Amino acid sequence: MTFGFAPPTATSATASSVSADSDNRLARMLEPAEWASAGIPLLRSPREVVGGLHSRHRPTPATAVVAVLDHEERLTASASFVRRTTVAADGWEFRNALLSQLRRVIPHDLRRRTPVRTAVLLYCRDGDERWTEEDGAWMWGLRDACTLHGLRCGAYITLTRGGWQVLGEGRGGRRPSSLSEPSPLADAGHEAAPTRPGSAAVEALRRTAAR
Numbered sequence: 001m002t003f004g005f006a007p008p009t010a011t012s013a014t015a016s017s018v019s020a021d022s023d024n025r026l027a028r029m030l031e032p033a034e035w036a037s038a039g040i041p042l043l044r045s046p047r048e049v050v051g052g053l054h055s056r057h058r059p060t061p062a063t064a065v066v067a068v069l070d071h072e073e074r075l076t077a078s079a080s081f082v083r084r085t086t087v088a089a090d091g092w093e094f095r096n097a098l099l100s101q102l103r104r105v106i107p108h109d110l111r112r113r114t115p116v117r118t119a120v121l122l123y124c125r126d127g128d129e130r131w132t133e134e135d136g137a138w139m140w141g142l143r144d145a146c147t148l149h150g151l152r153c154g155a156y157i158t159l160t161r162g163g164w165q166v167l168g169e170g171r172g173g174r175r176p177s178s179l180s181e182p183s184p185l186a187d188a189g190h191e192a193a194p195t196r197p198g199s200a201a202v203e204a205l206r207r208t209a210a211r
Helices: 008-027 032-036 046-057 091-105 133-149
Strands: 063-069 075-083 118-124 152-160 163-166 171-173 205-210
Touching (some): 046 063, 046 075, 046 118, 046 163, 046 171, 063 133, 075 091, 091 118, 091 133, 133 152
Parallel strands (some): 118 152
Antiparallel strands (some): 063 075, 063 118, 075 205, 152 163, 163 171
C-alpha cells in the first residue's frame, strides 16, 4: 500500500517560495516616513483636487483614481479603476495598473529633462485613515509608474468613511468621504479634462472607468 505523503524537501521548497514572495511584496511598499522624506510636492489646494476627482469619478471602496496635474495644479487627465481585492497588495501589480491607465489617457514626458506634470493618486477604501500595507504598496506603485512615464510623483490620498487624508502630510478633511454624494463639477472648481476611452485592465486589476 502506498500513501501520498509529500517528501519533506518538496514541502520546504513550497514554504521557501511562499516566504520569498511575501518578502518581495514587503519590499515593494513604502512606509509613511519613507514617503514623507521622498520630497513629494505639496498640493496647494488638496481639498479642491480631492473634490474635483470625487465629483468626476464617484469612487467607491477599492477604487483608485490616478490624475495628472499641470504646473498650475489644473487637471490634465485622469482615470479610475477598481482593484480586485482577492489579489494580495503588491506594489508591482499596482505600478503596472497605474502605468497602463496613464498610457491610455496622456502621452509620456520621458523626453523632458525635468518633469513638468505631476501624478497624484486618490484611493477609496474601507477602514480608517491610518496607514496600511496596502497604502504602502500603492505609494510604491505610484512612484515607480511616475518614473516610467516621465512624471513627477505627487500626493497619495486616501478616501474613507471618515473623510480624506493626504498621507505623509497630515492634511485632510471630513468631506468628501467614501459615503458622501459627489458635488457638481462646477462646484468642485475644476475645468473639464480631456477624456479617452480605455480597454481591459491589466492582470489582477479591473478598470471600471477611464476619462
